[in-house]
Amino acid sequence: LPDVWSPKPLRGKKILLTAGATFEAIDPVRGITNISSGQMGMALARACRAAGAEVTLIYGQIQTALPPGLVHTEQAVSAEAMYRAVHRHIAAQDVFIAVAAVADYKVKNSSSRKLKKDGTGQPPQIELAENPDILASVAALPQPPFCVGFAAESDNVLEYARAKRLKKNIPMLVANQVSLAMGKPTNQITIIDAQQETAFPESSKPQAAAQIVARLAELLGA
Numbered sequence: 001l002p003d004v005w006s007p008k009p010l011r012g013k014k015i016l017l018t019a020g021a022t023f024e025a026i027d028p029v030r031g032i033t034n035i036s037s038g039q040m041g042m043a044l045a046r047a048c049r050a051a052g053a054e055v056t057l058i059y060g061q062i063q064t065a066l067p068p069g070l071v072h073t074e075q076a077v078s079a080e081a082m083y084r085a086v087h088r089h090i091a092a093q094d095v096f097i098a099v100a101a102v103a104d105y106k107v108k109n110s111s112s113r114k115l116k117k118d119g120t121g122q123p124p125q126i127e128l129a130e131n132p133d134i135l136a137s138v139a140a141l142p143q144p145p146f147c148v149g150f151a152a153e154s155d156n157v158l159e160y161a162r163a164k165r166l167k168k169n170i171p172m173l174v175a176n177q178v179s180l181a182m183g184k185p186t187n188q189i190t191i192i193d194a195q196q197e198t199a200f201p202e203s204s205k206p207q208a209a210a211q212i213v214a215r216l217a218e219l220l221g222a
């Protein structure tokens with residue numbers, strides 16, 4: 001699959017992506033995050049741009065460089081900050097691709113001061129509250145962009161992924177096994193949409209991104 005597309009199948013399309021891990025503060029120095037590195041999101045942002053799209057990227061914590069040539073990039077570290085950033089930019093978009101590993105819960109009783117051990121040996125209680133589902137909220141807009149989700153699962157990958165696509169009411173979802181994808185430079189994806197399910201062999205994340213762009217372009221053209 002191409003690195004340089006000719007003709008460019010996403011020419012002129014406005015695409016917003018989320019990428020990386022969110023971080024939910026416990027106190028000013030501690031928090032809850034996950035093992036997403038941002039590599040898949042960056043590879044996909046780069047591939048969308050290479051295919052001619054105007055790319056906006058909202059990212060959390062990443063362990064990789066931002067690709068060049070994007071229209072707008074913005075860091076939004078907590079799930080709520082990412083939700084707000086996405087909704088500030090979503091109206092103009094043709095496509096939304098949710099690659100970020102978003103925390104499902106935030107810390108309800110986060111502290112503005114660093115927590116101290118109180119000397120009793122009793123651990124502090126961390127209370128959680130549910131975060132908004134960014135992808136589901138975008139898919140539920142009155143005139144949603146074409147939405148692409150990801151599902152990283154440890155088990156029952158395809159079964160959970162199919163259900164996730166239907167539950168979030170999105171046309172396209174990329175499924176993968178956590179252990180073959182998250183934090184790694186490679187991935188093994190299955191693209192699930194209303195017409196077909198395509199399982200690809202293990203590849204680099206840039207190659208996986210090109211496979212996703214190719215199917216996205218087909219579905220947008222159809």
Ligand code: CTP
Binds near residue numbers: 018102103132134150
């Ligand atoms: N997602 C999102 N906002 C959230 C949670 C998830 O935008 N608060 C997006 C992710 O970016 C991904 C898709 O939804 O594209 C699926 O995320 P996942 O965590 O696999 O699904 P959940 O619906 O959170 O279900 P669960 O974690 O229980 O499997």
Ligand code: CA
Binds near residue numbers: 102103104
């Ligand atoms: Ca989740």
